Amino acid sequence: MSLPAFAELLERLVFTPGRNAKLALLQQWFAEQPDPDRGIGLAALTGELVFSVAKPGMIRDLVASRTDPELWRLSYDYVGDLAEAVALIWQSRAGVNAPPPTLAEVVEALETTPKAELPALIAGWLDTLDASARLALIKLVAGGLRVGVSARLARVALAEWSGQPVEDIEEVWHGVAVPYEPLFHWLDGRGPRPDPRDAPIFRPLMLAHPLEDADLAALQPQDWRAEWKWDGIRVQLTAGPGGRRIFSRGGEDISNAFPEILDAMTFHGVLDGELLVIRDGTVAPFADLQQRLNRKAVTARMQRDFPAAVRLYDLLFDGHEDLRTQPFDIRRARLEAWFARTAPPLMDVSALIPFDGIEALSAIRDGARAASIEGLMLKRADAPYVAGRVKGLWWKWKRDPLTVDAVLMYAQRGHGKRSSFYSDYTFGVWREDGQLVPIGKAYSGYTDEELLWLDRWIRNNTINRFGPVREVDRGIVFEVAFDAAQLSTRHKSGVALRFPRIARIRRDKPVEEADRLETVMALVETRAS
Missing domain, CATH: 1.10.3260.10 (DNA ligase, ATP-dependent, N-terminal domain)
Structure with missing residues (x-):
């Protein structure tokens, strides 16, 4: 071509x-x-x-x-x-x-x-x-191809073109190297299905839907199991005769960033869990885990200062035995038995949360913020482990977001269809000395009409430029929603927001009335155990 x-x-x-x-x-x-x-x-x-x-x-x-x-x-x-x-x-x-x-x-x-x-x-x-x-x-x-084609969409296209189930394609996807010739030969009938054998390949993860009020009202408590939704990154641990790998949620190999976890994977199996920084049994803020992410190699000091561990959720394979078609309750029992037998270092099993009704569960969820936990996961007791996001089997019930009023400080162009618009916004709050200090960056939450208005305003109110970044006059207040506030040495303010997004543009609010740094600092979470 x-x-x-x-x-x-x-x-x-x-x-x-x-x-x-x-x-x-x-x-x-x-x-x-x-x-x-x-x-x-x-x-x-x-x-x-x-x-x-x-x-x-x-x-x-x-x-x-x-x-x-x-x-x-x-x-x-x-x-x-x-x-x-x-x-x-x-x-x-x-x-x-x-x-x-x-x-x-x-x-x-x-x-x-x-x-x-x-x-x-x-x-x-x-x-x-x-x-x-x-x-x-x-x-x-x-790099930078952004044309609306995800790896999942590409695999669905391969399945529809070839007539092979997308689940079968996903099973062999990570076991075939670019340019995927054995995969194409199988899909167009010119060769056998690629056999990854004992290669440490990625199996697509099961994902959860956000729990809405209508879904909550229909739940029968006896049919569901609850766990904490830990604030780390979802990982899959794959180990066996063919090697060991740590995969991120999207199937990216992140093994090099966590060599101590890789060394602990002396078992033969595939496990689903949450990668966290844990010190003396206490889960550290996500900002600590960020120090370890996206690194090709880590030093001994970094391993010591930001000790990684995995909190296990599920057992997909026990040796060669595929457990994914089994109900959650059976997989959970197998996971607990496997862990008792194997006892891998730097790992533990995420506890199930007992509850006797939805009201009790709601009260438990309300306490998640005080415990610095994202919320709850609800899993049907009879649910198999199904690739992708199948509604009605797993729910994620996150705590309500926090909000803060912050001032737009800097803007940068976006990517793909937004490459011509200033759509990435850095915002800050006031310090005691009257200086604005940045606390985060957001690029979602506004409408197309608001984007056009913001883009024009930024072009007309630029006061300085730093490469692709424009500093703007202090004139716009955002109400910013976020999941958590965490201490950060990377920000001049000393704090960073977790998953910030723009809730609304406060055109009614003078910038002088935006929030103060001490207000944000008061929201910094304690550490969870």
Whole structure:
């Protein structure tokens, strides 16, 4: 598949809002494109294709060498998206008429070309392409493909195209490397189903729906089991003869960031749990866990200062035995027996919470904030472990959010469809000395109409610029909803908000009446055990 064909796919996906229409585009593409390019394109769409050599800074310097640097700076600032700006401003050299590269040629060249020769390589490709294909190339090389295609949607498209159950595709997905040729050979009938054997592959997690009042009223207490909803990150531990891996909720391999957990996985099985920082049996705030996330390696000091552990929820495989079709009560009993027998270090089992009625359970949930816990999980006693979010089997009943009135301080452009709008907002509260200090960043919670209004206001009230960030005049107050306030050394205020989102724009409120830092500090949570 040539880059122009991939560019056409990206363009059609961007301008196709409907889920079914996106599925149809993907199915057509799987059917018509050859190997290995269709697998490379699939990996690019789902975020599995990552290049570490071609940095955005190198691409910016390359473009600046072909045009006036000030014109490039102004153009990039106006457009807001690197790939779009490059696609529009690039001036091809006269006389270049080489054929555009295929995806396979791009991947091979990026993996084998010395770093010093990469600018010339990329410039040569850009010279052969039109604006649409240039955009696709830069998105492919630098990352940032946001066309509304998740890995789950791609797997559903593969299932509908091939006629194979999506659950079967998900079982082998992580056991096949890019460009997925054994997977495609199986799906189009030219080969056997890939067998991961004992490879430590990711099994899709079971997810919960938010519990609404109508759902709560229909619950029969005897049919449900309750657990705390711990404030860490969901992980899957997979270990056996073929190796050990720690996967995040989305299937990302995070093993390198938690080597002590990996060392403790001497068992053969697959477990579902919550990764936390725990000190002397006490769960630390999520901000402590953040110190360990997104790291390729961690030091001994970091392991000592932020000791990781896993609180186990479920047992999916005991050795080779698949327990996912068993009811929750049976899996829970097997988990407790497995833990008593195996006793892996740095792990424990999340306790079940006894309750005799919905009112009692509601009272328990009301105490979650005081205990610095997110809320409750409710699981049907007879529920199998089903991939994805199946309504009526698991509920998450989170505590009510907190709110604070904060002042807009900085704005930055968004990504994808929002790349032309200032849609990411940093907000702060007043300190005793009259200075605003940032406490968080949000990019959700407003309507399209409010986004247009905010974007215009920000452009008209910019007082300073720091690269892509605009500092704005103090004139807008947001009511910000959030799940928790936690101490943070990364913020000048000393505090950060957990899952902040904009509840409403307080056009009625003067900025002088926004909240004070001491108000936010009073909301900082104690640590839970």
